Amino acid sequence: MSTTTLSPASVRAALDGDPAGTTTVLTPDDDGYEAARAIEPGGVEWRPAAIVRPVDAAGVARAVRFARDAGASVSVRAGGHSALGLGRDHGALTIDLRSLDSIEVDPDGRTAWAGGGLTAGAYARAVGEHGLVTPFGDTASVGIGGITLAGGLGLLARSHGLTIDSLTGAELVTADGEVVLVDEREPELLWALRGGGGNLGVVTRFRYALHELPTVVGGMLMVPATPESVAGMVEAAAAAPRELTAILTVMIAPPMPFVPAEWHGRGVIMANVCWSGDPETADAGLAPLRAVADRAGGAIVDMIRTGPYSGLLEEAPGGSIVATAGTFLADAVDGEAAAHALAELESSPAMMRAVQLRVLGGAVADVAPDATAYAHRDAGMVGYVMAAGPSAEAVAGYRPWVGALVERLRQRDGAYAAFVPDGDPALARSVYPGATWDRLAAVKRAYDPQNLFRANVNVPPR
Ligand SMILES: Cc1cc2nc3c(=O)[nH]c(=O)nc-3n(C[C@H](O)[C@H](O)[C@H](O)COP(=O)(O)OP(=O)(O)OC[C@H]3O[C@@H](n4cnc5c(N)ncnc54)[C@H](O)[C@@H]3O)c2cc1C
Numbered sequence: 230m231s232t233t234t235l236s237p238a239s240v241r242a243a244l245d246g247d248p249a250g251t252t253t254v255l256t257p258d259d260d261g262y263e264a265a266r267a268i269e270p271g272g273v274e275w276r277p278a279a280i281v282r283p284v285d286a287a288g289v290a291r292a293v294r295f296a297r298d299a300g301a302s303v304s305v306r307a308g309g310h311s312a313l314g315l316g317r318d319h320g321a322l323t324i325d326l327r328s329l330d331s332i333e334v335d336p337d338g339r340t341a342w343a344g345g346g347l348t349a350g351a352y353a354r355a356v357g358e359h360g361l362v363t364p365f366g367d368t369a370s371v372g373i374g375g376i377t378l379a380g381g382l383g384l385l386a387r388s389h390g391l392t393i394d395s396l397t398g399a400e401l402v403t404a405d406g407e408v409v410l411v412d413e414r415e416p417e418l419l420w421a422l423r424g425g426g427g428n429l430g431v432v433t434r435f436r437y438a439l440h441e442l443p444t445v446v447g448g449m450l451m452v453p454a455t456p457e458s459v460a461g462m463v464e465a466a467a468a469a470p471r472e473l474t475a476i477l478t479v480m481i482a483p484p485m486p487f488v489p490a491e492w493h494g495r496g497v498i499m500a501n502v503c504w505s506g507d508p509e510t511a512d513a514g515l516a517p518l519r520a521v522a523d524r525a526g527g528a529i530v531d532m533i534r535t536g537p538y539s540g541l542l543e544e545a546p547g548g549s550i551v552a553t554a555g556t557f558l559a560d561a562v563d564g565e566a567a568a569h570a571l572a573e574l575e576s577s578p579a580m581m582r583a584v585q586l587r588v589l590g591g592a593v594a595d596v597a598p599d600a601t602a603y604a605h606r607d608a609g610m611v612g613y614v615m616a617a618g619p620s621a622e623a624v625a626g627y628r629p630w631v632g633a634l635v636e637r638l639r640q641r642d643g644a645y646a647a648f649v650p651d652g653d654p655a656l657a658r659s660v661y662p663g664a665t666w667d668r669l670a671a672v673k674r675a676y677d678p679q680n681l682f683r684a685n686v687n688v689p690p691r
Pocket residue numbers: 268269270304305306307308309310311312314315326345346365366367368370371372373374375376378379380381382383426427428430431432433545546647648684685686
């Protein structure tokens with residue numbers, strides 16, 4: 230829980246009339262407070278005493294100094310997609326970064342500076358105009374802030390690595406309210422920002438490397454889910470050249486217009502794939518996945534197209550859906566595990582339920598486990614089990630089901646920060662194992678000894 234309850238009046242007095250006159254302050258009585266605190270997916274009871282929305286690093290620094298002096302904890306809101314990973318202490322003061330959405334692209338220098346409140350989709354579109362990319366996740370509306378600081382697993386993972394593998398610097402507001410430039414001259418801090426979550430401060434701008442990739446071949450292939458097709462898709466995706474990345478979601482087909490009616494309510498694999506090699510070679514690269522589909526009776530939907538990488542990033546569904554989830558690491562899914570997962574998905578009463586398998590390797594595994602604060606480089610797969618429903622009450626009943634399926638599929642210790650449910654403190658040590666934990670805790674002590682930033686997968690100062 231927060232150490233101090235801030236009075237709305239004190240926040241207003243300190244920050245509403247700040248010297249720049251630019252920070253917006255919202256307290257629970259204000260119109261706009263409810264909309265500003267909404268996060269995706271819904272159902273998280275997150276009610277800070279105030280939400281402040283600065284427009285620059287100086288405004289963020291003022292808010293941080295105010296919270297520190299008041300003895301209040303701080304949470305950071307960027308894209309607002311971390312309902313499952315925000316942490317239990319949601320902070321007395323929330324710093325909303327959505328107005329920090331600038332982007333400067335230097336195509337010749339292959340570098341972009343992007344505001345900490347930008348979304349992955351807006352970033353991908355802006356750099357895509359120059360035929361360039363930085364790898365992000367599968368969803369456009371996710372904030373670059375949360376996904377970058379966690380690691381960043383997406384459709385270019387096997388070819389271009391995690392988002393943090395392209396993170397070359399940052400502008401950071403530390404717990405003492407200083408604005409510091411982090412680059413290779415601050416190696417420990419840069420190491421910690423590459424996967425250490427929001428533990429070190431507020432990143433007001435990120436600097437990324439850009440890679441030339443004007444077009445990719447990708448999209449969604451929907452395949453009938455059988456134990457053989459699930460195991461076969463995982464195996465084919467893991468054996469594919471690194472130009473191919475696949476995110477395989479095993480689920481009960483929703484009654485969406487693009488799904489043929491006879492498949493509604495039946496088990497399918499929604500394979501989101503991306504071929505980032507020469508488009509001419511895409512058919513050969515994708516052939517093993519299509520062969521699995523053929524053996525299962527043929528693809529149900531094939532939406533694989535040539536186009537810009539930004540076109541593969543979809544908007545989150547939004548709305549009032551509430552979800553619970555769990556995560557695991559594995560290297561393979563055999564027929565028996567796949568059969569178990571399918572039976573569980575078919576019998577669960579949850580409105581929506583899915584097992585997502587992100588097949589890694591390639592460029593992710595090229596980087597040494599101790600080179601960044603993301604330590605699980607050698608895991609072949611990050612998995613995610615999700616159950617969703619109309620209300621928090623309904624969803625609470627699905628937690629044991631999620632937990633049991635996660636344990637059945639888990640093959641390795643560890644967890645990915647961005648998928649940790651409810652910021653579960655017990656899982657923080659598996660996100661940051663052994664030496665990673667010790668090193669992160671030491672950086673934390675140097676930059677945030679009071680643990681001002683703890684609304685995250687928290688590593689307390691050593
Ligand atoms: C629909 C959906 C799809 C997703 N897809 C993927 C995916 O493909 N790959 C993947 O890796 N993850 C994915 N995620 C997980 C996502 O990366 C994390 O939940 C991430 O934390 C969301 O970032 P955000 O900025 O949108 O969220 P927020 O809730 O705004 O921020 C999350 C946390 O990150 C920290 N933070 C954010 N920005 C900053 C900043 N600038 N400075 C300091 N701290 C900051 C804070 O601790 C904050 O509490 C997905 C999540 C959702 C809901």
